[in-house]
Amino acid sequence: MVAKCGICWESKESYARIQGAQEQLDKFEIWVCGFFRQEVILGECIESIAIEKLKARGLTLATAESCTGGLISYRFTRISGASSVFVGGIISYANTIKEQILEVSKDSLQDFGAVSEPVVEQMLRGALKKFGADVAIASSGIAGPSGGSSQKPVGSVFIGVQAAGSAPMIEQHFFPTDNLNTLAKHHQPIDYTPATLSYNITAREYIQLEASAKAIEMLIKYLNDK
Numbered sequence: 001m002v003a004k005c006g007i008c009w010e011s012k013e014s015y016a017r018i019q020g021a022q023e024q025l026d027k028f029e030i031w032v033c034g035f036f037r038q039e040v041i042l043g044e045c046i047e048s049i050a051i052e053k054l055k056a057r058g059l060t061l062a063t064a065e066s067c068t069g070g071l072i073s074y075r076f077t078r079i080s081g082a083s084s085v086f087v088g089g090i091i092s093y094a095n096t097i098k099e100q101i102l103e104v105s106k107d108s109l110q111d112f113g114a115v116s117e118p119v120v121e122q123m124l125r126g127a128l129k130k131f132g133a134d135v136a137i138a139s140s141g142i143a144g145p146s147g148g149s150s151q152k153p154v155g156s157v158f159i160g161v162q163a164a165g166s167a168p169m170i171e172q173h174f175f176p177t178d179n180l181n182t183l184a185k186h187h188q189p190i191d192y193t194p195a196t197l198s199y200n201i202t203a204r205e206y207i208q209l210e211a212s213a214k215a216i217e218m219l220i221k222y223l224n225d226k
Helices: 022-039 046-057 071-077 095-100 106-112 117-131 180-185 203-225
Strands: 004-010 013-019 061-065 086-091 135-141 156-163 169-174
Touching: 046 071, 046 203, 061 071, 061 117, 071 086, 071 203, 086 117, 095 106, 095 117, 106 117, 117 135, 117 156, 117 169, 135 203, 156 203, 169 203
Parallel strands: 061 086, 061 135
Antiparallel strands: 004 013, 135 156, 156 169
16 A cells, blocks of 8 residues: 655645555655655654643743734644643734833833844743743744835844743744745645635734744744753
């Protein structure tokens, strides 16, 4: 029996559902891992992997989101069993909420801007404190279409992960949308029927999707390094 593979694209992640005899599946797995090497994650989606890693370590998770607007939280809560690790999230979209709820300093917002490493670091601390969680994720960026600058163009996002009592991991990412028309096609199931299924994604939504996926990837890496 020949193994059959169906592929679905979501953000930069590709999920493959494979059916066939175990011998064929084993051969296919070896081929895929050899071809893509470290880029392959076997098993569940990245949210499920992150949840299982948190469970195994007995850790809870909270989020503080700005540009992703709750999408990181959604990606976790759509998974059955997430309640065992995910305690809650704050959508601190306005700077006033960053100040009042997450205790981000007004000076940092004025000196560095909301889209900056110092602000994301304080968002992480605020989320850990407010929720009493063991680990926090924070995001702040420019999803566009306006608001960008030469120093921080649209698509710039700072993402951070931190465990209570440990140093944060904060990275600046840039998600360009120049080739969005081409990229959008890869968000569709490979077996879609053009006559019955249409896909429309804005540049803003694309940046939010990419940032939320990267945040979960960073969480997995952070937990692996612990």
